[in-house]
Amino acid sequence: MMTNPVGRITQGQFSYLPELTDAEISLQVQYGLNKGYAWSVEYTDDPHPRNTYWEMFGLPMFELRDAAGVLMEVNNCRKTFPQHYIRLMAFDSTRGVETIVMSFIVNRPEREPGFALVRQETHGRTIRYTVRPYATDRPESERGSR
Amino acid sequence: MAAPLYQIPGQTASTAESATTEAAAAGTAVADPLQSARTVEEVLAQSQVSAVMDELDRDLIGLAPVKGRIRDIAALLVIDKLRMNLGLQAQAPSLHMSFIGNPGTGKTTVALRMAQILHRLGYVRKGHLIAVTRDDLVGQYIGHTAPKTKEVLKKAMGGVLFIDEAYYLYRPENERDYGQEAIEILLQVMENQRDDLVVILAGYKDRMDAFFRSNPGMSSRVAHHLDFPDYQPRELEEIAQRMLQSMHYRLSDSAIAAVHEYIPLRMQQAHFANARSIRNALDRARLRQANRLFAQKGRQLTRDELMTIEGEDIRASRVFT
Numbered sequence: 001m002m003t004n005p006v007g008r009i010t011q012g013q014f015s016y017l018p019e020l021t022d023a024e025i026s027l028q029v030q031y032g033l034n035k036g037y038a039w040s041v042e043y044t045d046d047p048h049p050r051n052t053y054w055e056m057f058g059l060p061m062f063e064l065r066d067a068a069g070v071l072m073e074v075n076n077c078r079k080t081f082p083q084h085y086i087r088l089m090a091f092d093s094t095r096g097v098e099t100i101v102m103s104f105i106v107n108r109p110e111r112e113p114g115f116a117l118v119r120q121e122t123h124g125r126t127i128r129y130t131v132r133p134y135a136t137d138r139p140e141s142e143r144g145s146r
Numbered sequence: 147m148a149a150p151l152y153q154i155p156g157q158t159a160s161t162a163e164s165a166t167t168e169a170a171a172a173g174t175a176v177a178d179p180l181q182s183a184r185t186v187e188e189v190l191a192q193s194q195v196s197a198v199m200d201e202l203d204r205d206l207i208g209l210a211p212v213k214g215r216i217r218d219i220a221a222l223l224v225i226d227k228l229r230m231n232l233g234l235q236a237q238a239p240s241l242h243m244s245f246i247g248n249p250g251t252g253k254t255t256v257a258l259r260m261a262q263i264l265h266r267l268g269y270v271r272k273g274h275l276i277a278v279t280r281d282d283l284v285g286q287y288i289g290h291t292a293p294k295t296k297e298v299l300k301k302a303m304g305g306v307l308f309i310d311e312a313y314y315l316y317r318p319e320n321e322r323d324y325g326q327e328a329i330e331i332l333l334q335v336m337e338n339q340r341d342d343l344v345v346i347l348a349g350y351k352d353r354m355d356a357f358f359r360s361n362p363g364m365s366s367r368v369a370h371h372l373d374f375p376d377y378q379p380r381e382l383e384e385i386a387q388r389m390l391q392s393m394h395y396r397l398s399d400s401a402i403a404a405v406h407e408y409i410p411l412r413m414q415q416a417h418f419a420n421a422r423s424i425r426n427a428l429d430r431a432r433l434r435q436a437n438r439l440f441a442q443k444g445r446q447l448t449r450d451e452l453m454t455i456e457g458e459d460i461r462a463s464r465v466f467t
Contacts, residue, residue, distance in 0.1 A: 058293065065272045066304025068342040072335075073300065 007114045009047045012087060012103040022071060025106055029067035029088065032102055037090035038062045039070045043081045045109075045143045046136050057081075060091060074106055083109040083143075109135075183231055189224045193266045202259055207388065208381040212256060212372050216263065219370065223267040238341050240369040241269065244312075244358075245348040247374025250422030253348045254308065256374075260346065261306040270344055272304035280314040283328040291324040295331045303342050312347035313357035329361060336367050377420050379409045386424050390455070395432065400457025411465045427463065434459040 010016055020028070029039060040060035044051060057077040061070060070088070077086050086107035089100050113134035120128040135143065183189045190196050199220065202213060219241065226236040241264065245253040258275050265273025278298055285291035299307065309315070317323040336345050347368065349357065358365035377385065386405055390396060397405060412423060435455050439447055 059297075061297075061300055063301055064303065065274050065301070066342070068271075068339065069300030069303035072296075072303070072339070 007112045009085065009105065009108065009112060011047070011049065012105055014104045019108075020104070020106065025074070025088070026067040026071055028102070028104070029070045032090040033064055033067060033070075035092070036094075037092050037101060039064070040089050040091065041073050041077050041086065042089060043077055043084045043086045045084050045140070046133060047085050047112075048131065048133050048136075054085075054087065057086070078107050082107075085109065183228065186224055186228065189227050193268065195220055195224065195263065195266050198259065198263050198266055206252060206255065206259075207384045208377050209252060209256070209374060212374060215370060215372050216260065220263060220267065223269055227268070238269075240340055240367065242336055242345045242368045243347070243370040243372060244354060244368045245346060245372050245374060246351050246354050248350060248376055248420060250420030251374035251376065252421060253374055254310070257306065257308045257346050257348065264306065264344060270305055274305035275308055276302040276305060277308040277310060279310050280325065283309070283315065283332075284324050288324075291327045292331060295328045299331070299335050299343070303339075306344045306346060308346045308348065311349050313349050313353040316357055316360060318360060329364065333363050333367060379413065382409050382421070382424055385421050386428060389425060389428055394453060395455055396453055398454050398456050401455050401460050404457040404460035408460055408463060408465055415465065430463065431455050431459045434462050
């Protein structure tokens with residue numbers, strides 16, 4: 001059974017929607033800025049659902065007023081890592097919240113190979129299941145280039 | 147990967163189509179309230195530019211050439227808005243500026259106003275002013291400059307970036323100075339993201355001229371060179387009155403006469419910094435006034451006495467000796 005036949009990673013917000021355009025990303029970012037969130041850009045080539053800590057692209061951007069600054073950083077990251085997953089995250093520093101409140105993917109590799117289900121037979125007839133992304137089949141230095 | 151059993155709307159074939167409709171939707175979402183205006187008056191009424199211009203006229207004394215240029219720019223932006231409403235091409239003009247003038251001629255004050263005016267005209271989206279100097283842009287070691295400059299630029303997006311004493315960015319005596327790197331990043335953003343921010347370079351006349359001579363790229367990207375003339379003694383008197391008024395002080399008749407004498411004398415002395423010198427002189431006069439009142443310990447002081455600066459407070463200045 002395939003629950004996600006087009007193979008798109010669905011993580012964070014808007015991931016069931018078609019790719020957001022830059023104008024739409026700007027609107028989302030501006031919404032966050034108006035609420036006082038600090039945006040940051042992160043990237044990874046290992047899209048495992050449990051891989052929550054992606055690599056930071058630069059520092060989180062505090063004290064921004066306009067979405068153009070964030071978009072500049074996103075485009076910079078896209079240029080550097082065109083075949084990586086790139087996501088935008090908004091940090092809410094309100095006391096008691098102090099966490100990420102928005103997160104969505106703004107860049108994907110051209111080909112998203114999806115995941116393999118690995119079955120491990122253990123004691124008795126027990127089977128343990130593992131999800132393994134095909135994206136990490138190759139060593140890190142060779143991923144993304146095709 | 148298996149062929150999809152169903153299609154996510156806008157996934158492959160209809161991507162282009164959906165993208166355009168989305169862009170259009172996004173466009174209307176940030177719709178300009180000025181879009182339907184047809185006359186200059188309508189644009190002015192809706193953008194409240196004239197209020198800012200009046201304020202500029204009222205609050206800032208002298209500076210006629212600067213006000214004239216600001217009016218020109220405002221006029222161009224208003225007409226552009228009308229052209230755009232009628233579907234004529236109105237290419238966003240380059241609005242990077244340089245403010246050139248002696249110390250204390252109001253460069254920073256005007257820059258603040260400029261941010262407001264450009265915001266009301268809808269030229270910059272947020273209308274905030276980020277004031278920086280060399281220290282904020284140029285790093286301490288290799289690889290430090292680019293992130294630092296970019297961070298400042300990101301903060302300034304949607305507003306005005308005011309670079310005070312911009313000529314310090316370029317140090318010709320040291321060819322490995324990191325200032326050059328900051329200038330290159332600035333130039334790139336000034337060129338590519340003209341809609342997103344306006345850069346104002348400020349500095350003193352002779353050194354700014356040298357700066358632009360050695361950075362022709364910068365000079366050609368700055369469309370407006372505004373000269374801030376020195377103030378006349380009469381204007382400085384008016385400025386003094388204005389400053390005191392905002393601090394709830396006033397000059398007695400003898401103090402007015404003293405200020406009248408003080409200003410020409412101060413102007414001949416070294417390190418005269420126009421309005422800034424006047425502000426400092428007034429601050430010292432306030433100290434003397436406080437001292438004078440402090441000496442009369444037993445007496446009840448009236449509101450008037452607390453507000454008034456007397457001639458003797460001014461004349462105690464060492465300018466008169």
